[in-house]
Amino acid sequence: MTTLPGPTLGVVGAGQLGRMLAEAAAPLGVEVAVSDPTEDAPAAPVAREQLVGGFDDRETFRRLAERVDVLTFEIELVDPELLQAVSEETNTPVHPNPETLSLIEDKLVQKRRMEAAGVPVPPFRAVEKAADVYEAAEELGYPLMLKARMGGYDGRGNVAIEDASDVEPALEQVAGPAMVEGFVDYERELAIMGVKGDGEIDTFPVTETIHREEILRETVAPARTDEGTIERAEGIAHDVLAEMSGRGVYGIELFEGSDGDILLNEIAPRPHNSGHWTIEGCVTSQFEQHVRAVLGWPLGSTERRCPTVSANILGDVGRQKATLYNVDRALEADGCHLHYYGKDEVYELRKMGHLTRTGADGADPTELLEATRAVRDELTFDDAAE
Amino acid sequence: MTTLPGPTLGVVGAGQLGRMLAEAAAPLGVEVAVSDPTEDAPAAPVAREQLVGGFDDRETFRRLAERVDVLTFEIELVDPELLQAVSEETNTPVHPNPETLSLIEDKLVQKRRMEAAGVPVPPFRAVEKAADVYEAAEELGYPLMLKARMGGYDGRGNVAIEDASDVEPALEQVAGPAMVEGFVDYERELAIMGVKGDGEIDTFPVTETIHREEILRETVAPARTDEGTIERAEGIAHDVLAEMSGRGVYGIELFEGSDGDILLNEIAPRPHNSGHWTIEGCVTSQFEQHVRAVLGWPLGSTERRCPTVSANILGDVGRQKATLYNVDRALEADGCHLHYYGKDEVYELRKMGHLTRTGADGADPTELLEATRAVRDELTFDDAAE
Structure with a gap:
C-alpha cells in the first residue's frame, strides 16, 4: 500500500x-x-x-x-x-535491473538477444578488423553503418561506410569493439516509450521521430503512418519489453520500412528524447511514469491528450558560455511550452532544451510540426542575434 | 528581448x-x-x-x-x-508592487478601494468595539461576518455573528482591527485567476469554488453557471485588475448571488488555491504565468484544455508527523494527478496536497467532481488506515 x-x-x-x-x-x-x-x-x-x-x-x-x-x-x-x-x-x-543495462549497453549483445527473441532487427555482424567489414559487405552489401558497441549516443560512435575505401578510416574513428549493420531503406523512424511496472506493462502512443545527422530534431504524435503499422510497432515494443527484466521506462526506436515492416533500431533503458512530448501531450509523462515504475507504484495512464510536436533546441555555435536569443516568440506562440535545461556551456549540436507544442484535437500534425519548427528555428545561441 | x-x-x-x-x-x-x-x-x-x-x-x-x-x-x-x-x-x-500588497493585506482598505472603484462588494463596516457591531447590525441585520482586517486566510480570522450575544466573544476571538460584512445570500462561489504582465492583462477561465468551514475543498472548471454570469464575473475581474499596480497573478474570489449578481469577496496578490487546477487544466498554469509576469516575459495562453476538477487533501488528524495512507487509488484513477506538498507535520484542516482530475472534452463537471471526491475521500493521515 x-x-x-x-x-x-x-x-x-x-x-x-x-x-x-x-x-x-x-x-x-x-x-x-x-x-x-x-x-x-x-x-x-x-x-x-x-x-x-x-x-x-x-x-x-x-x-x-x-x-x-x-x-x-x-x-x-x-x-x-x-x-x-x-x-x-x-x-x-x-531499477531498472543493472542486468538489463548490461544487456542494452553493448549494442551487439542487445541485437543478438533481440534477434533470438524473434524481434526483427536490421542485418548485423560483429567486426573487429577491416577484413570482417569486407566480409560483412559481401553478404549485406554497401552502404553499411559501423557502430561502436559501447558508449555511443546521439549518433556518436556511428559512422557510415559508403564503400570499401571508407572501411579503414571508419574503424579508426570508432576505435573499439564494433559492429556493422546493413543499410535500412526506411520510410520513417518511429519510437515507442514502453514501461514496466510492478507486474504491469504499458506503452505510450507511437511517435514519429525525425533525425538529421543522426540527432533527433523533432517528434510528431500521432505518427503520420497507418493504423496497421502502428499496431505492428506496438506489438514489437511489447516483445522488446518482455525481454527486459527491470522496472522503468524504456525508449524503443524503430524503423518503418518502405514495405511497412518494422525493424528494431535501438533500446534505451530510461526516459528518452523521443518521449519528451509526453510531458504536455499525455496524461502521465514518461518522467512521472519512470518515477512510478522504479518505486513500484501503480502506473499512470499513457493516453495522449492531443496532437503534440516536440522540437529540440540544439547548439548552433562552437563551445562557449550559453545564452539563447529570440526566446519571446517561443514564449508567445500558441500552445508552445519551453523546456530549457540550464547548461552553462553550448557547443555544436548539444541538446540545450526543447519546445513542445500542443494542438487542438484533430489538428494536422504536419502543420503543427511546421509551426513548431518555425518558432524553434528562430532560437539561436549566436550572439550576432543580440 | x-x-x-x-x-x-x-x-x-x-x-x-x-x-x-x-x-x-x-x-x-x-x-x-x-x-x-x-x-x-x-x-x-x-x-x-x-x-x-x-x-x-x-x-x-x-x-x-x-x-x-x-x-x-x-x-x-x-x-x-x-x-x-x-x-x-x-x-x-x-513584483507585484508592495504597494498592491499594502492595499490588499488590510481587508478594510481593500474593500474601500474596490467600492470606490465601482466594484460591487458586500456591505461592510469598520468596527473597533461592541457598540460598532451593534450599530452595523442595525443597518445590515444579523447574521454578520466579523473579519480580522489583517493576517486572516483559510477562514482564520473570520467569525460568524448570529445575534447580539455572539458579538463580545467574536471580538475577543478576532482580537485586533476588524470589520463586519453583511450576510451574502450566495448561490455559489466563483474565482478567477487574473494576471497583469508587462502591459498585458488576462484572466483564466471562471472557476467554481466549494468551501466548507471557510476552507476551499474543491474547484470545478468550467463553473456550473450560465454564460451571462461568467461574463459578469470576468468583467468584475478586469475591474479589479485595473486597480492593481503590480505585475503578477491575482486570485479574485467572488460570490454569485441568487439573483445572478456578482460581489467581490477577496483578492490575493499571488497564485491561489482556486487556480491549482490550471497546472493540468490550462495551457499555461497560474504558476508559470506568475513567473512570466513578474519577470516581464510575454504571458502564456490561459485557455482551458479540458474539464478539470481539483480537490484539496486536508489534515484529518491532530498535530503529528504526516503520513498519507491509501494513495494507490489516487495514483490509479483515470486522469488523476497527485500534488503532495511534503509538509513534515499534519494537523486538522492543514493543506497537505491536492488532486487534480482532468476529464474528456464535454465530460460532465458534476460527475468529474464526484469521482474526484471519491478518490480524495479515501486519503487519510489516520494511522488506523495502515
Missing part, C-alpha cells in the same frame, strides 16, 4: 533527463538526489542534492545509495556491475 | 505556493531561491536554495535580494514596506 511522503529517489546522472525526472517527482512528494561527474549539472537546481562523482565511481554510488531509498539512472554510461554491487552492499534496490 | 538562462527569481515564502512556483520555473530555465521562517519548508527540496528568516526580517530579505535578479512573494504576511525598502536598497525589482 503506497503512502506519502514517498521513498526518496537517487538518480545516477544529472543531465536534462535527471532534471525532468526531478521536476516530475516533486508533485508526487518524491525527493530526488542526483550524482554526476559535472558539478552543478542540469538537475542540480531542482534536486534536493547533487553528489559529484563519475559513472564508475564506487564511492559516489555508495554515498548516493546511502542517501536514498531507491536508485535509478538516466544514462547508459553507468557501470552496471558496480551499480549492482553497491545496490547489494547498501541494500538499496536499483 | 528575452534571453535564456532567465533571471533568477527570489520568492519570499516557501510553502506549497513557493514549491509549485519553483516546479513551474524550472522548465523555463529560471532558477528559484526562497525564504521562509520554517527550515526545510515545502519549496526547499525543489528550489536552488532556501534562506531561513521571518516575513518581517530585513536581513533575510536583503540576503535573498542580493542572491537573485527579481523578487516576488507567495504569502500576504510579508511586510510590504520592508520589502519595498530592501528592493530599493539592493536595486532588485519586486
Whole structure:
C-alpha cells in the first residue's frame, strides 16, 4: 500500500533527463538526489542534492545509495556491475535491473538477444578488423553503418561506410569493439516509450521521430503512418519489453520500412528524447511514469491528450558560455511550452532544451510540426542575434 | 528581448505556493531561491536554495535580494514596506508592487478601494468595539461576518455573528482591527485567476469554488453557471485588475448571488488555491504565468484544455508527523494527478496536497467532481488506515 511522503529517489546522472525526472517527482512528494561527474549539472537546481562523482565511481554510488531509498539512472554510461554491487552492499534496490543495462549497453549483445527473441532487427555482424567489414559487405552489401558497441549516443560512435575505401578510416574513428549493420531503406523512424511496472506493462502512443545527422530534431504524435503499422510497432515494443527484466521506462526506436515492416533500431533503458512530448501531450509523462515504475507504484495512464510536436533546441555555435536569443516568440506562440535545461556551456549540436507544442484535437500534425519548427528555428545561441 | 538562462527569481515564502512556483520555473530555465521562517519548508527540496528568516526580517530579505535578479512573494504576511525598502536598497525589482500588497493585506482598505472603484462588494463596516457591531447590525441585520482586517486566510480570522450575544466573544476571538460584512445570500462561489504582465492583462477561465468551514475543498472548471454570469464575473475581474499596480497573478474570489449578481469577496496578490487546477487544466498554469509576469516575459495562453476538477487533501488528524495512507487509488484513477506538498507535520484542516482530475472534452463537471471526491475521500493521515 503506497503512502506519502514517498521513498526518496537517487538518480545516477544529472543531465536534462535527471532534471525532468526531478521536476516530475516533486508533485508526487518524491525527493530526488542526483550524482554526476559535472558539478552543478542540469538537475542540480531542482534536486534536493547533487553528489559529484563519475559513472564508475564506487564511492559516489555508495554515498548516493546511502542517501536514498531507491536508485535509478538516466544514462547508459553507468557501470552496471558496480551499480549492482553497491545496490547489494547498501541494500538499496536499483531499477531498472543493472542486468538489463548490461544487456542494452553493448549494442551487439542487445541485437543478438533481440534477434533470438524473434524481434526483427536490421542485418548485423560483429567486426573487429577491416577484413570482417569486407566480409560483412559481401553478404549485406554497401552502404553499411559501423557502430561502436559501447558508449555511443546521439549518433556518436556511428559512422557510415559508403564503400570499401571508407572501411579503414571508419574503424579508426570508432576505435573499439564494433559492429556493422546493413543499410535500412526506411520510410520513417518511429519510437515507442514502453514501461514496466510492478507486474504491469504499458506503452505510450507511437511517435514519429525525425533525425538529421543522426540527432533527433523533432517528434510528431500521432505518427503520420497507418493504423496497421502502428499496431505492428506496438506489438514489437511489447516483445522488446518482455525481454527486459527491470522496472522503468524504456525508449524503443524503430524503423518503418518502405514495405511497412518494422525493424528494431535501438533500446534505451530510461526516459528518452523521443518521449519528451509526453510531458504536455499525455496524461502521465514518461518522467512521472519512470518515477512510478522504479518505486513500484501503480502506473499512470499513457493516453495522449492531443496532437503534440516536440522540437529540440540544439547548439548552433562552437563551445562557449550559453545564452539563447529570440526566446519571446517561443514564449508567445500558441500552445508552445519551453523546456530549457540550464547548461552553462553550448557547443555544436548539444541538446540545450526543447519546445513542445500542443494542438487542438484533430489538428494536422504536419502543420503543427511546421509551426513548431518555425518558432524553434528562430532560437539561436549566436550572439550576432543580440 | 528575452534571453535564456532567465533571471533568477527570489520568492519570499516557501510553502506549497513557493514549491509549485519553483516546479513551474524550472522548465523555463529560471532558477528559484526562497525564504521562509520554517527550515526545510515545502519549496526547499525543489528550489536552488532556501534562506531561513521571518516575513518581517530585513536581513533575510536583503540576503535573498542580493542572491537573485527579481523578487516576488507567495504569502500576504510579508511586510510590504520592508520589502519595498530592501528592493530599493539592493536595486532588485519586486513584483507585484508592495504597494498592491499594502492595499490588499488590510481587508478594510481593500474593500474601500474596490467600492470606490465601482466594484460591487458586500456591505461592510469598520468596527473597533461592541457598540460598532451593534450599530452595523442595525443597518445590515444579523447574521454578520466579523473579519480580522489583517493576517486572516483559510477562514482564520473570520467569525460568524448570529445575534447580539455572539458579538463580545467574536471580538475577543478576532482580537485586533476588524470589520463586519453583511450576510451574502450566495448561490455559489466563483474565482478567477487574473494576471497583469508587462502591459498585458488576462484572466483564466471562471472557476467554481466549494468551501466548507471557510476552507476551499474543491474547484470545478468550467463553473456550473450560465454564460451571462461568467461574463459578469470576468468583467468584475478586469475591474479589479485595473486597480492593481503590480505585475503578477491575482486570485479574485467572488460570490454569485441568487439573483445572478456578482460581489467581490477577496483578492490575493499571488497564485491561489482556486487556480491549482490550471497546472493540468490550462495551457499555461497560474504558476508559470506568475513567473512570466513578474519577470516581464510575454504571458502564456490561459485557455482551458479540458474539464478539470481539483480537490484539496486536508489534515484529518491532530498535530503529528504526516503520513498519507491509501494513495494507490489516487495514483490509479483515470486522469488523476497527485500534488503532495511534503509538509513534515499534519494537523486538522492543514493543506497537505491536492488532486487534480482532468476529464474528456464535454465530460460532465458534476460527475468529474464526484469521482474526484471519491478518490480524495479515501486519503487519510489516520494511522488506523495502515
